[in-house]
Amino acid sequence: ACGGFSKQAMEQAKMHPCYSEDAHHTFARMHLPVAPKCNISCNYCNRKYDCMNESRPGVTSEVLKPEQALAKFIKVKEAIKQLTVVGIAGPGDALANWEQTKSTIALIKQHSDDVIFCLSTNGLMLPRYADEIVELGVNHVTITINALDPIIGSEIYKHVVYDGVAYEGKHAAEILIFNQLQGLEMLTKKGVMVKVNIVMIRDVNDKHIPEVVKKVKSLGAFMTNIMPLIPAKGSAFEAYTQTSMKDIKEMRAICELDINQMHHCKQCRADAIGLLGQDRSIEFRECETNNDN
Ligand code: CLF
Ligand code: SF4
Numbered sequence: 001a002c003g004g005f006s007k008q009a010m011e012q013a014k015m016h017p018c019y020s021e022d023a024h025h026t027f028a029r030m031h032l033p034v035a036p037k038c039n040i041s042c043n044y045c046n047r048k049y050d051c052m053n054e055s056r057p058g059v060t061s062e063v064l065k066p067e068q069a070l071a072k073f074i075k076v077k078e079a080i081k082q083l084t085v086v087g088i089a090g091p092g093d094a095l096a097n098w099e100q101t102k103s104t105i106a107l108i109k110q111h112s113d114d115v116i117f118c119l120s121t122n123g124l125m126l127p128r129y130a131d132e133i134v135e136l137g138v139n140h141v142t143i144t145i146n147a148l149d150p151i152i153g154s155e156i157y158k159h160v161v162y163d164g165v166a167y168e169g170k171h172a173a174e175i176l177i178f179n180q181l182q183g184l185e186m187l188t189k190k191g192v193m194v195k196v197n198i199v200m201i202r203d204v205n206d207k208h209i210p211e212v213v214k215k216v217k218s219l220g221a222f223m224t225n226i227m228p229l230i231p232a233k234g235s236a237f238e239a240y241t242q243t244s245m246k247d248i249k250e251m252r253a254i255c256e257l258d259i260n261q262m263h264h265c266k267q268c269r270a271d272a273i274g275l276l277g278q279d280r281s282i283e284f285r286e287c288e289t290n291n292d293n
Contacts (some may be wrong), residue, residue, distance in 0.1 A: 039122070093125075223259070226251050
């Protein structure tokens with residue numbers, strides 16, 4: 001009851017497969033991979049453009065320009081009647097590619113006025129773009145916040161590039177965390193439903209997670225999504241242990257006392273299409289890729 005989510009956001013959430021567990025068997029989402037660049041470097045990330053069948057965040061088979069994204073949306077909407085949500089979730093960061101992200105949303109809105117838009121971001125640029133996000137009519141934003149403590153953060157983030165300057169270590173984490181929390185509050189004050197993703201990394205941030213959850217709740221977050229670390233080949237965390245689902249479930253049970261937990265996340269690709277867990281992205285792939293960035 002403390003969350004002042006806008007009425008529209010709450011209506012939309014009932015048809016959003018990630019925000020409503022009940023909706024995820026009925027409604028589909030599509031991700032448009034229009035955001036190739038990233039402005040930070042997470043040690044668990046290994047972005048690449050595949051043409052294989054790998055499924056995890058950051059992976060995509062193509063990067064699209066806004067006009068190509070619109071064309072793809074039209075095709076998918078025609079084919080998948082349960083499509084309600086269009087999300088921008090990489091393969092880099094939605095806000096590090098703000099012009100592409102913004103144009104894509106604007107183009108799709110012109111074409112169909114009933115789409116629910118969703119963004120996923122590391123939050124670095126949120127303080128700058130929060131107002132524009134609200135003006136665009138985006139009611140659902142996901143921020144990945146893995147730590148509040150910059151020392152823990154410095155073990156997770158290799159660097160942060162903010163306004164053209166590269167930062168490392170504790171200072172990088174401080175800038176990122178400050179902006180994440182400020183951005184979160186700016187959005188929730190305007191009625192946006194914010195989901196906070198947390199990657200649980202054994203012996204790095206695992207014991208710190210309940211504190212993160214309490215903090216984001218106090219800033220108005222709607223739900224947290226505690227996800228396992230999947231050590232990606234070629235990433236700095238390659239040799240780390242994959243977080244077990246048993247540990248994830250235990251942590252969710254602890255945090256559930258504070259805030260809604262997401263239990264049905266499928267750690268989607270940046271170009272995922274369809275019902276959660278039934279990815280149909282292959283059907284709609286051009287694969288004449290323009291991955292020259
Ligand atoms: Fe996409 Fe994320 Fe929006 Fe959902 S996915 S941007 S909130 S529309 Fe959903 Fe996929 Fe889990 Fe994300 S199951 S990875 S939580
Ligand atoms: Fe990779 Fe996302 Fe982290 Fe950027 S914010 S480095 S794309 S995981």
